[in-house]
Amino acid sequence: MFIAMNRFKVKNGSEAEFERVWRERDSxxxxxxxxxxxxxxxxxxxxxxxxxxxxTHWASKADFEGWTKSEAFRAAHKDAGTNKVNYIGPPEFEGFESVLSLDTTTKAA
Structure with a gap:
């Protein structure tokens, strides 16, 4: 499993607009x-x-990388610079490969 994260510093007062953009866009x-x-x-x-x-959780790092090179990725991000959200700096990306995973279906050893 691969987990991809982007951190955003959203200026105070822009939170509602930031959340609206994410809620209403097609990813x-x-x-x-x-x-x-x-x-x-x-x-x-x-x-x-x-x-x-x-x-985002992905089955593999290769799947995530495929997403970043896809037409779906370009379509999902086409309006990224046109919203009214005020940011402090660009998003900060962090990618993680899972080395241990537990969930409600995992049996205790």
Whole structure:
């Protein structure tokens, strides 16, 4: 499993618009091989921004990389620079390969 995260520093006062953009856009993720799940996470509020993270689970790193090179990726990001959200800096990408995974279907050893 591969987890891809982008951290966003959203200027205070732009949170509702940021969440609206994510809620209303078509991500096309459901059409991409290897896509498992997506979460938009809201983190702590700082003095001048609120931290958010987009968090996607993929069957493999290769599936994630395929997504970034796909027509679906381009379509999902075509309006990225036109919204009214105020950011502090660009998104910060972090990618993680899973070395241990537990869930409700995992039996205790």
């Amino acid at each position: 096309y993720l459901h059409t991409v091989p290897g896509f498992v799940a997506f979460n938009l996470l809201k983190g702590p509020q700082k003095e001048d921004y609120t931290l958010y993270a987009s968090h």
